[in-house]
Amino acid sequence: MACSPLKTALSALFLVGWPLGAQAAEPATYTLAVVPQFDLRRIEAVWRPIVDHLQSATGARFTLVTETTIPVFEKGLHGGAYDFAYMNPYHYVVVHQRQGYKPLVRDVEDKLSGIVVVRKDSGLTDARMLDGRKVAFPAPNAMGAALIPRAEFSRKLGIRITEVYVKSHGSAYLNVMMGQADAAGGIRATFDQQKPELRDGLAVIYETEQYTPHPLAAHPRVPAEMAEKVQQAMIALGTTPMGDALLDGIPIKTIGIARDSDYDALRNLGLEAFYVEQ
Template sequence: MRFILCLLLGGLTFQTWAETLSFGVVPQQSAKKLAALWTPVLSYLSRSSGIDMQFTTAKDIPEFERRLSRGEYDIAYMNPYHYTVFSQKPGYRAIAKQKDKQIKGIIVVHKNSPAKSLSDLKNATLVFPSPAAFAASILTRAQLAGQKIPFTPRYVSSHDSVYMNVSRHFFPAGGGVLRTLNNMAPEVRSELKILWTTPPYTSHAIAVHPRISQATRDKLVRAMLAMTEDKQGLALLTKLNFKGLEAASDAQWDDVRQLNIHLLDNLLE
């Protein structure tokens, strides 16, 4: 259990954290950008829940996956496919998700691209965040394969890298999601347009490791729901392009499980 120690000194109360919960965020964007967006949110939740949470991430998505497989994060914000994998082992359990949100993958091209449909990308080298990035890579690649459009995938470190590469004409197209595209600097975003969008699926999970007690889980959920109802809290979530947070349950990701994806089965061994 994590707990707070309060010291009374000269009539003043000083609050210190005895322990800290790590909150891992999937590295869809640079660590610097993610820290700037998530640290204020976690500070708010720490104060309101009485449970200290500290932002952390990984250098890239494959490393984040390895850390999830080892259970290194107490709490993690992970993509829908990650959740279906790591809910099996080490047993992460969803407690919350973005409010009123389903995730869609997008394929972006340069604003001056002549491409009008996916078939115009035939035989091209296309850029994606990582093989197991759910909406940005798994869903978009599956659509290309389903339409029998031959292409060569190239993987980079993040969604940001995809957008930068396409905006600079290094690749004709790449995979992403609308939320991360909207979080890009205007000078990059303005150079891109969306060529195609996937069908919707349940969005990212905020999930806890099984070592976290039910009492702690309940406190976290109450704080997240209250944050959505508070003007200051909602303003912080809006910077993430979240409409708010809502409670979640494991079965909500059954739509992703039905896709029968096995890309990360090696991490379950």
């Protein structure tokens, strides 16, 4: 007895499988870049568990991007290369205007400020004493470590310095300890992470004004639903001791929702005069 056309078609489906369009779709993949203010090994150690958490919470895949220097990271930001990015506050001001990045979360307790350090045995006790001297910075647009200090040196203290850019916060501190620079710009978080033999040989002689800290932001091409999932997954980390420990490594003391208006004060500082295009 001959098989009916329907029975033949069904048999073929069972033999070769359903059409490709009927298979479960692959999860979307997004890039997440982190400003390299810390050693890349530290960034990997801190952010890898967070990325794993985001994958579990959202069902998407995330590729952690760790650029070698802040200027390389900035080029990616300016070009909209990253779907999600943890960036300094003035980076956000710039790329919100250029690319439309939207802030998701930030530290809602601590503020960001810059520090200036010297060797303890240098005899330098006041930032005004740096007039005409060499100051090491990680990169021109590292906000707390370079951008704000450079602006305040010029506008607030009325001093001129010789700027030296050495790629990382750690290298800036080391340049001072080795006598290759008279001072270095940094932030408390990176200074506190230095080895005791380096940190204990340096003294903080200046601290800048305080500002809203780094946001994690999403590029507008990311679907709004996914951006919200990432936002809620990050906030959920702050509800458990284990999650708090992960956030502390970023460092974020108390995580909360970030809004574009949180960065309006920075927009009014005129920092574009000190921002260096990479």
